[in-house]
Amino acid sequence: MTSMIPAAPILPGWSHVYSGKVRDLYQPASDGGPFAGRDDVVLVVASDRISAYDHILATEIPDKGRILTGLSLWWFGQLNVPNHVVATTVEDGVPAAVAGRAMVCRKLEMFPIECISRGYLTGSGLIEYRASQTVCSLPLPAGLVDGSRLEKAIFTPSAKAEVGEHDENITYEAMVDTVGAGIAEDLRRLTLGIYSRAEEIARERGIILADTKVEFGTDPATGVITLGDEVLTPDSSRFWDAGLWAPGQAQPSFDKQYVRDWLASAESGWDRASDTPPPALPADVVQRTRARYVEAFERLTGATFV
Incomplete structure (x- = not known):
């Protein structure tokens, strides 16, 4: 991953410990907060970052983190398998600044x-x-x-x-x-x-x-x-x-295909083989990618994404 990961937000009651391509992880701070003093939980925050071709892109996809978190929580509820979720609401200890895109989870x-x-x-x-x-x-x-x-x-x-x-x-x-x-x-x-x-x-x-x-x-x-x-x-x-669905060809998918296709096109002007970071995404690619994530959420859960 050659692109820089943006600084994670500062959250009262939590200390940032790690950032990945999409998620930021925090542990309870020692100086207060609903989970102070606990070493068995971690706060997982899904950002709106998107990656492609081993780069984290400078352009984010609005609401992507909320969609990923909401869809994961919905699926956890459909599966008869133990999961790591401890809290998902502000009332239960999730910071208000990241409500909807974060969950407190057991450390595994x-x-x-x-x-x-x-x-x-x-x-x-x-x-x-x-x-x-x-x-x-x-x-x-x-x-x-x-x-x-x-x-x-x-x-x-x-x-x-x-x-x-x-x-x-x-x-x-x-x-x-x-x-x-x-x-x-x-x-x-x-x-x-x-x-x-x-x-x-x-x-x-x-x-x-x-x-x-x-x-x-x-x-x-x-x-x-x-x-x-x-x-x-x-x-x-x-x-x-x-x-x-039509076997024998690539199938359109509910993901970041619009992003990958645009970066690979002549329109982007980007040479994937170079060390140059990818360019900013145009507004229409951002909008179509967001719409694809929203469609996946709504069709699977049956709920309207707000």
């Missing part, structure tokens, strides 16, 4: 694995399939094309990379070597269960869930494997419009 001992479930062939899986007819070394039938629905969803883990690096697809056997056979099986079962439930819910709303990435950790207080980070948002999942 995170597993160094990105847990990915794929029900359709596309993206990096398609690249590997074309070379070897496998995805993460799992053999697949011949004749599949971009957007093909798999007969059965598959679990394809990846190893978490350092910030700014790409996660590396690994085999299930390599995952077992990292976390142990018992944990590996639990993570696979939980991930495929989440995908199955979410794919069914999305399909009822005219949306295809092609694949999704989830992360888990152990709750130190209980030892229970717990779902963390964001879940089933356009930043962590690939959603397609079921009415437009």
